[in-house]
Amino acid sequence: MNEDDIERFEEERELELYREYRDVLPMFAFVIETERRFYLANKVDLEHLDGGWVRLELSDAWVWDMFRPARFVSSVRVVTRHDVNVEELRQEATTIPDAPDV
Numbered sequence: 001m002n003e004d005d006i007e008r009f010e011e012e013r014e015l016e017l018y019r020e021y022r023d024v025l026p027m028f029a030f031v032i033e034t035e036r037r038f039y040l041a042n043k044v045d046l047e048h049l050d051g052g053w054v055r056l057e058l059s060d061a062w063v064w065d066m067f068r069p070a071r072f073v074s075s076v077r078v079v080t081r082h083d084v085n086v087e088e089l090r091q092e093a094t095t096i097p098d099a100p101d102v
Contacts, residue, residue: 010066017066024062029089032056035082038064044086055079056086 001009021040028040034056043059058076065071078084 013066017064020071021064025089028062031087031089032058033085034078034080039076041076046084046086052081053079054081054084056084
C-alpha cells in the first residue's frame with residue numbers, strides 16, 4: 001500500500017462512520033464530548049469530584065471511533081480533569097444532512 005491508498009482508506013472509513021452517525025443520531029437523547037471521545041447516549045450522569053475531577057457515566061451509548069469494531073456499548077465510564085460537554089438533543093434537531101458522495 002502506498003501513502004495515497006492509506007489516505008483513501010481512512011477517508012472511506014471516516015465517511016462510513018459519518019453515515020452511521022447520521023443514521024443512529026435519532027436513537028439518542030444526548031451528545032457528549034470529552035477530550036478523547038465523542039459519544040451519543042440515552043442516559044448521562046455527571047458528578048463533580050474532589051480535586052477538579054469529573055466522573056461521567058453513560059448508558060445505552062454509541063462511540064465515534066472509526067477503528068472500533070463495535071460502536072454500540074451498554075455503559076461507559078469516563079473520569080477526567082478536562083472539559084466535558086453534554087448537550088440534550090431535541091427530537092426535531094436530530095436530522096442532519098446526507099454526507100456528500102465521494
